[in-house]
Amino acid sequence: CKSLAPEYEKAATELKANDPPVTLAKVDATVESSLGSKYGVSGYPTLKIFRKGVESAPYEGPRTAAGIVKYMQKQAGSSVKVLATAEEADKFLQTTEHAVLGFFDSKDTPLATAFQQLADSNRDDFKFGASYTPAVAAHLKQGSNTVVYYQPKKLENKFEAATAVYSGKPNSKSLKDFVVEKSVGLVGHVTPDSEKFFEKPLLVVFFDLDFVKNPSGAKYIRNRLLKLAQEVGTNLQFAVANTAEFGQYQQSLGLKTGKEEVSVVILGDKAKYKMADKFSVDAVKKFVAAFTAGSLEEYIKSEPLPASNDAPVKVIVGKNYKELVADTDKDVFIEFYAPWCGHCKSLAPKWDELAEKLAKDDTVLIAKMDATANDPPSSFEVRGFPTLYFIPANNKGSPKKYEGSREVKDMLEFVKSNKSQKAKKSDL
Numbered sequence: 001c002k003s004l005a006p007e008y009e010k011a012a013t014e015l016k017a018n019d020p021p022v023t024l025a026k027v028d029a030t031v032e033s034s035l036g037s038k039y040g041v042s043g044y045p046t047l048k049i050f051r052k053g054v055e056s057a058p059y060e061g062p063r064t065a066a067g068i069v070k071y072m073q074k075q076a077g078s079s080v081k082v083l084a085t086a087e088e089a090d091k092f093l094q095t096t097e098h099a100v101l102g103f104f105d106s107k108d109t110p111l112a113t114a115f116q117q118l119a120d121s122n123r124d125d126f127k128f129g130a131s132y133t134p135a136v137a138a139h140l141k142q143g144s145n146t147v148v149y150y151q152p153k154k155l156e157n158k159f160e161a162a163t164a165v166y167s168g169k170p171n172s173k174s175l176k177d178f179v180v181e182k183s184v185g186l187v188g189h190v191t192p193d194s195e196k197f198f199e200k201p202l203l204v205v206f207f208d209l210d211f212v213k214n215p216s217g218a219k220y221i222r223n224r225l226l227k228l229a230q231e232v233g234t235n236l237q238f239a240v241a242n243t244a245e246f247g248q249y250q251q252s253l254g255l256k257t258g259k260e261e262v263s264v265v266i267l268g269d270k271a272k273y274k275m276a277d278k279f280s281v282d283a284v285k286k287f288v289a290a291f292t293a294g295s296l297e298e299y300i301k302s303e304p305l306p307a308s309n310d311a312p313v314k315v316i317v318g319k320n321y322k323e324l325v326a327d328t329d330k331d332v333f334i335e336f337y338a339p340w341c342g343h344c345k346s347l348a349p350k351w352d353e354l355a356e357k358l359a360k361d362d363t364v365l366i367a368k369m370d371a372t373a374n375d376p377p378s379s380f381e382v383r384g385f386p387t388l389y390f391i392p393a394n395n396k397g398s399p400k401k402y403e404g405s406r407e408v409k410d411m412l413e414f415v416k417s418n419k420s421q422k423a424k425k426s427d428l
Helices: 004-016 033-038 065-076 086-092 110-122 134-139 172-184 215-232 247-252 281-293 321-326 342-357 408-418
Strands: 048-051 054-058 099-103 127-131 146-150 163-165 187-189 202-207 237-242 263-267 272-274 313-315 331-337 364-370 387-391 400-402
Touching (some): 086 099, 099 110, 110 146, 110 172, 215 281, 331 342, 342 364, 387 408, 400 408
Antiparallel strands (some): 048 054
């Protein structure tokens, strides 16, 4: 907050003189707690954009004065391009973006109002246009008071319609659901900006995707996926992606990222699976069938096995998790940490002491895993560091998150209270 404050002040001064003026405001949510709760503020600073007194979208731009000014100047412009002639409409649709076009009798109809709200909050994701001229609707063979989604030319194919007419109620949420569904399509093009719209489980084919320089190569792979997606008919979403945009992510999965490489993965809600076979329609079909049957082995990123693991705190990596945690007959109390985390460094000597106090108890294992270098199994939710879980020996599928005090005596008492069996050598 302190580093943002002077930048925010500079931006506010400049934007006040903008045409049209843009107001920057601030709220101390520690004082105005009810206001913070109303808008879901859980961390600081939180920046949100409001239009005409209504929350429009989260601020996702830079946090320097120049960056804030540039981002908000763009936001201040109209989110909807008004199309008065057939020529303007045709030009509008000559785009590589997902386009949404509304045909209205006036700006005051319920559907037109909902459409404007949709455009205001999603201007960075889709291209919006509107026409209030009957001749434009007639030229595009559309009726009045309708909203139509137009697929980008690069994504048009014989397996799905290039346009879709909205038939729901006049509210912005339903409109957004419609536009997102159509933009994702049967086999969508996932990018760092659009990945938020793709639901899981999601099958992604990574390759040297380029609709401009190599359209035939892009269509070759995508058309085969389109046919397969139509045939399979599962709840699995399909997508294609450019390796160059997700290179680091692919490397984290142990995938090659060369220009000639074609990699296939399935991303579940928590688990990840990668196809070992060379890309072909038959190989993908077999991969999907195995996923549907639940017979795929989850991919888990792992450090090498530790050369020695004799200390009281056992080092867990992806490769030994099954042996030391999942298959052991012991209760396991595990810390998921990050090497750079200050709180983790503070906990380290206390975690060591806890392990030493329990060293003679052969029914309990104190362990740790570097969650930045190893994938925690999908049964754990690790969003911050350190994260602690107790895994009872008699119910390994239901780990219990520890959210108590991190003092040794309190953690020791927690272990005592949650043990599933008595110690064989000596009790606590």
